[in-house]
Amino acid sequence: MPAVTAVATSELPLASRQDGSYPRPQLMRGAWADLDGTWSFRHDDADTGLADGWPAGLPDPREIVVPFPPESTASGIGEPGFHPVVWYARTITADDLAAAGRGDRAPVVLLHFGAVDYRARVWIDGHLVGEHEGGHTPFTFDVTALVADGADHLLVVRAEDDPHDLTQPRGKQDWRADPHAIWYRRTTGIWQTVWLEAVPETSIDHLRWLPAGTTAVDLTVRLRGRPAAGARLRVALRFDERDEDLGTVEVDVPPSATGVDVRVPIARQRNGQAEHELTWSPEHPRLVDATVSLLDADGHPVDAVSSYLGVRTVGVDRGAFLLNGRPYDVRSVLSQGYWPDSHLAAPSRAALRREVELIKELGFTACRIHQKIEDPRLLYWADRLGLLVWGEAPGAYEFSPTAVQRLTREWMDAVERDASHPSIVTWVPFNESWGIQHVADDPAQQAYARALTDLTRALDPTRPVVCNDGWEQQNTDIITVHDYEGDGAVLAWTYADAAARDTLLSGMGPAGRRILLDGAEYRGQPIMLTEFGGIAYQPGTPRADGWGYTAAADADDWLARITALYDAVRASAFLAGSCYTQLTDTLQETNGLLTAAREPKAPIERIRRAVRGTP
Secondary structure, eight states: OOOOOOOOOOGGGGGGGOOOOOOTTSSSSSEEEEHHHEEEEEOOOTTTTTTGGGOOOSSSSEEEETTTTTSSSGGGGGOOSSOOOEEEEEEHHHHHHHHTBTTBBBBBEEESSSSSSSSEEETTTTEEEEEOOOSOOOOEEGGGSSSSTTOOOOEEEEEOOOTTTTTTTTTTSSSSOOOTTTBBOOOEEESSOOEEEOOOSEEEEEEEEEEEETTEEEEEEEEOOOOOOTTEEEEEEEGGGGEEEEEEEEEOOTOOOEEEEEEEEHHHHHHHHGOOOGGGOOSSOOOOEEEEEETTTOOOEEEEEEEOOOOEEEETTOOOOOOOEEEEEEEEEOOOOBBBBTSSSOOHHHHHHHHHHHHHHHOOOOEEEOOOOOOOHHHHHHHHHHHHEEEEEESSSOHHHHHHHHHHHHHHHHHHHHTTTTTTTEESBTTTTTOOOOTOOOHHHHHHHHHHHHHHHHOOTTSSSSBBBBBBBBSSEEEEEEEOOOOHHHHHHSOOOOOOHHHHSBBOOOEEESSSSOOOOOOOEEEEEEEEEEEEHHHHSSTTBBBBBBOSHHHHHHHHHHHHHHHHHHHOOOOEEEEEEBBBBBBTTTOBOOOOOSSBOHHHHHHHHHHSSOO
């Protein structure tokens, strides 16, 4: 291996105590350049930009604040109509490259995009860098050769997002001109952070931590570039909360390998009577710090990154959801991840932390992120502050070979991106038969739903998978039900006991849909009420178009209704968890526990008492 300048691992940040700004919180280096901020912008409704040479620069541009979508007011554009093609431009400066850490030991410059909806093409100085499809998942380009001189260079991005293409995974983005029913404003183009990072020629590209019980973790390391003969990988674990080293493992890296798998034992967990002192849970969100180093044949670090993990297991057994081998009541809330001024993009990094804090303050132990692949920095705060998360695919609305390919590819990328987060405890590839509207009687759609559920298990065998949240389920690990009955007494009767359970599973469900399809059997899986409530209440001046599944007259009536519904859930002999709809008001949906501005609609302690049943 050529001589290199050693990487100083002492320069690495402590991943478990980061400030929430780094875009990839479980693979951290000491330097990076944030490219968010003011960019040039153009709509291209006639789609003539390519022919007119816009990759070399935008004529008569406007200004936009990245990463806020142009439909949002936070972007400075605020035009929510149909604009299927948009362009962005920004200069990459020498200061940007210096902030990214470019130098002798990190000569390779990577350009990262957190998410661009839906299809992106990227140029530097008119030279095509690459393309990506998928509106919720990250992508990276090696731009070293194009910025090698250290001068200023023009970065141009074209994003294409056809609002009428129902094969695109879109989640809650409306295909109509204005939001209707349960759908919201569209999010086009860049909506997560754009950033630069410099790395060595051979570097650590991706980490995946999966639990091997509570005594070890399995780490998969993907490399960028090919290591030379004699290379080794070192993994060191530390529990900073107790100033305790948990062990170090070194393994050989085969020449020219693209990745390494290694099992990392956790020394202190050998004492089974004490293993709970390190495990992660919402009540005790303990994080283990990790330094992962790629070494040359002489033992010098070629690359090193800081990461973290949580020691915990999840599973299902005998009608219960299990966390660290014990039954755990999943008390969840539906989170749309939508803000009035910035849409799918959070208005600030601080807002991501506050979102997690509010969910916990309201009395919940979990959230179901609905129809969105959330910003990794929110998942970091869920990891650090202690919140269970259900990860869900944004649905497409058409069943066709193209829709199948697009959703499958994007979902695979999402699972790969997020599998290391201890907060994520369940995967949900489908919701309410969206994109598989005829799954009840179409064998092809049934095969697709089963296959994507099984594919999710193949990618991550450590978490339960919900086949089709709400109804018409097949090979599901958790049976989930959506029921917006507004009368607590009726809800209590529906979920009372084993006889009620058998009636629910053998007949038509609350929405007139079968819970289990023919051929799918109840095998003792946990049963959860994963959408309920949805009670509209608008303190102050109400929206004329505001609605919920039921409505309350005032705050006292609203709290009484919520309490009655939760009393029914708590009285059930078989429900293993629940998910209340929803966390916040979202445009015309006024059924949140919080307003769209994240203000509680009643004193938060009263809402928490209704949710928990105790103060």
